[in-house]
Amino acid sequence: MAGGTEAVAHQALEMTDHLPVLQVLIPFIAAPLAVFLGVRSLAWPIACAGAIASLVCSVVLMLATLDGSFISYHLGGWAPPYGIEYRVDAANAFVLLLISATAVVVMPFTKASVDAEIPKKDHTLFYACFMLCITGLLGVVVTGDAFNVFVFLEISSLSAYVLVSQGSHRDRRALTVAYDYLLMGTIGATFFVIGIGFLYMATGTLNMADIADRIAGQGDNRTIQAAFAFILVGMGLKVAIYPLHLWLPGAYNYAPSAVTVLLAATATKAAIYVVLRFTFSVFQPEFTFDTNVLYWIIIPFALLAMFAASLIAVFQTNFKRMLAYSSIAQIGYMLLGIGFFNLSGLTATMVHLFNHSITKAALFMAVGALVLRSGSTFYDRIRGMGKSMPLTSAVVVIGGLSLIGIPGTAGFVSKWMLVQAAFELGWWWMALLIVASSLLAVIYVWRVLEVLYLGDTAEGAQHKEAPMMMAGPMWVAALACIWFGFDTSLTLEASRVAANGLLSGNAGMAPVPTTAAGGGH
C-alpha cells in the first residue's frame, strides 16, 4: 500500500476477487441498513441499490465463467475444506444472474404493489425481509459448502414465511398458508440437514467438492444412500415436486403480489439448482450409483407433475392459483430434463429455469396489476378486463403463449430442447408425452384469455390501465419472453456450458484457484 497508483490497482483487483461474497453481502447489508436508518422513504431506494449492485456482481461472474472455468473463493481466507468455500461456475453464475436480474426488474413493481397492499408502517420491515430473502437465495446458489447451503436456505425461507404472511392485510387466510408453508418448509429443511449430517458422518467434511471426492465409488454405502434420499426429499419439498407441493398454491395465492412474483421467479429455481448441484456435483450418480436411480425416481415424479398439476390448473377458477399449479407442472419439465441425464436434457432444465422464470414473472406481475384494479383474481371478477387494461392483458397473452411454448417465445426454446433430448435418447413416446402435457397448458392458458377478452365486463372493477410502475416491469419481462425466444445466444449458450460442467461431475478440490482469492475481511 505504499505507492498511490499501486494501491488503487491492488484494490480494484481485490474488488473483483471478492465478487462472490459481495454478491451475497450487498443485499445482506441492505436489509438491516433499511431498518436502522429508520427513514421510511429510503427503504425502497436502498433495496433497489442493493439489487442493482448484486446484479452487477452476477453479470461479471457470468462473463468470467462462460468459458467453463470456475472461481473458488475462500471465505475469511480459511482454505477449504476447513473454511467455507464459495464456488462459482457457469451453472450457478447463470442462476445468480437470473435471481438478481429478476430482483432488479420487479423492484418498481414491488413498490407500486406494496404501496397498494401493505400498510405504511410495515414498509421498512417488508423491504428488509425482501432483501434477506434475496440474500438467502443468492447465498444458496453461490456457496460450495453443504452446511452453508442449509444456512442460506433457512435465511431465505424464514424471510419468505414472513413475506407470505404479509398478505394477511388483504386476506386473513394468508396467515394460515404462511403457517402451512412454515411447517412444510421446516420439514424440508430438517430432512435436508439430516442428509447433510449423514454425509458428514460418512466423510467428515462439509465442503461439497471434498464430499464428492470422498464418496466417489462408495455407492453401496448405506449412509450415503440415505443421505441422498433425505436431501432429495428435503429439497423436493422446497422445490415443490408433485406431490410435495401442497404448500405452494396457497402461499402463491395469498402472498402479496410482489412476493408471489419473487417466489415464483426465483425461490423454486434456486431450490432446483440445489437439486442439480447435489445430484451431479456431489453425488455424481454415474460414479456413485446406477443412473437408473434417476430414471426410476425422477422421471415418474416429473411426469406426474406435468400431467396432474396441469390437469388441476385446467380446473382452477382463480388466476393466481392456476398459475401456481402451472408452476408445479413446469417444475416437472425441469425435473424431466434432469432425469434424462444427457447434455440436451440438462441444457433444457437450465434454460427452462431461466425461461420459465421470466415467463412467470411477467404473468404474476400482470396478476398483481389485475388485483390492483379488480380487487380479486377470480375469473368472474377479472372478466372483460382485456378492454380496460389492454397493456396488462397483452402481457398475459405473451406470457401465456410462452407458457404453452408457442414459437417466438422463450418457452418454445425450452420445450424444443426437452423434446430434442427425448429423441436423442430414442424415447419418442416421451416426446409425445411432453407435447401432450403442453396441450393441457393450451387449455388452462386459453381459459384465462377467454375470460379476459371475451367475457362481459365484470361489475365493481376499476377500468383503468395499471400504473407505469407496474406496467413497465411487466413489459420488460414480457419482451424478454419474446427476445429470448429468438436470441438464444445468452440463454442456450450459458445453459449448455452449465450442463456440460454439471455432467462432467466434480471438478475436485481446487489447489490452485483460477482466480487468486482469499484474504481480507
Add this chain to the structure above:
Amino acid sequence: MDVAVLVFLAILFPTLASVTNMAYRNNPNLRDSVTFVCAILAFACILGILNIVGSGISEEIVLTEVFEGLDIAFRVEPLGLLFAMVASGLWGITHVYAIGYMRGNNEKNHPRFFACFSIAIAAAVGIAFSANMLTLFLFYELLTVSTYPLVAHKGNAKAVYGARVYLAVLIGTSVALLLTAVIWTYTLTGTLDFVQGGILAGKVEGRIVPILLGLYAFGIGKAALMPFHKWLPSAMVAPTPVSALLHAVAVVKAGVFTMLKVGVYIFGIELLADTGASEWLMWVAAYSIITASIVAIMHDNLKRRLAYSTVSQLGYITLGMALATKMGILGGGLHIAMHALGKITLFMCAGAIYVATRKTEISQMTGLGQTMPVTFAAFGIGALSIIGLPPLGGSWSKWALIVGAADAGQLIAIFALMLSSILNVAYLLPVVAKGAFLKSDDNPCKGVREAPLFCCLPPAITAVGCLALFFWGGMLLDFLQPVVGDGHG
C-alpha cells in the same frame, strides 16, 4: 432493390397496417385507407421480388440463429412466391370487401378486427418465404394465434365455441404432431432447411418414413385433412371476409403449402416414390375429397357448404403431394392459386347475399338472382372454376392432377378426382340455378337490392381473375417447374 429488403418489407407492411389500425382506432376512414395502401405496397413488394427472382431460387436471408444450425431465415422460391402473390394480392381486394361488409353489417370492434387480419397476412407471407421448417412453424403458429380473435369476433356463445374448436384442432395438431415431427426430423438430419430433393433421403428408412409423414400430414391441421377438418366449418362463425380470405386462401393454403413444402423439400418426391411411403396418404386424401363433398351436399347453410367444399378441395393438393410425381406436385401448387380465386369469389358472394338480404340458407335464396345479377354471375363463374371447367382457371390444376395420378399409375386417384368433380356440380350449381332461374313463391325479392358496391365489386374482380387464370395457366405451370427440377413430368 435487394430481395432481402423486399421480403422484409412484404412482411413489414401488413404488420404496419396492424399497428396503424390500433393507433387510429377512432378514425375509421383514415384507418381503412392506410390499410389499403399497405396492402398495395405489400403486393408491389412481392411483384418486385418476382421481377428480380423470377422462377429462380434466391439466396438465404438469415435473421438470427435460434438453435445450433437452425436459423430464422427466408428464401424465395417459386412455390412460396406463388402463395405470397395469391395471399397478398387478394388481401387488397378482400380489404375493400371487408370495409363494405363490416360497415354494412354494423359489426363491432373494427380496429381489433383489421389489426388481427393484417397480422394474419404478415404471417402468411412469412410462411411463404420461410427458408426452413423452424421459420415456417413460427409463422404457422402466429397465423393460428392471430386468426383466433377473428373467429371469436362476434363474442357470442356460438362464436366462442367455434373459436375453441378452431384453436383446439389447429394448436393441438401443430403442437402435438407437427412439432414432434419437426424435432424428430432435426434430430435425424441436423437441419431443417428446405433443400431441393429433400433432407431425409438417406437418413431414414423402412417404417419410419410413413410414420414421420403421418405426423406431418396430420400435424399440419391447416390442411384440413380428415379427421382433423372440424375447425374449418367451425371457423365459419367468423365474419365473411375472414372466411373468404383466411379460411379459403391464407390459412388453409398455408396448410397445403406446408404440405407441399414438406413433400418436396423435406422428404423429396424421390424418397416418397421409391419407398411408397405416401401411398396411404393418397388414400386418406381421396377419402377426404369424396367424403367432404358428400357432406357439403347435405348442408343447407351456404357458408358451411363452402367450408366442406374447401375441405374437399384441399384434399386435391394433399393428394397431389401424396402421388409423389412431378405433375402431381405441380398440379397441387397450381391448385393453390386456382382454388384460392374460385373459392374467395364464392365466399364473397355468400357474404354479399348476407349483407343484402340477411339470408344464410341456400333454400331461402331461390329467385334472388334476378335482383342480384352481379353477385350470382360471379358465383356462377367461381363455381364453374371450382368444378374445373374450361375456360376457367380450375380446369388447369385438375388436369395437371389427373396427369400426375396417371403418371403414378393410380387409377383410384383419377377416379376420386372425377367423382369429386361430379359432386362439385351437385353441390355448387343448384345454388346458382335456384337463385337465377327459379321464381320463389313467397317472393323474397321484395325490397332486396344488389349488395353495396364495396361488397359486389370485389367478387366480380376475382371472378374475372378466374377467367384470366385459364389463359395464364401454361405460364404458371412453367413458373412452377423449378420446384420439381427442370424436366417435364
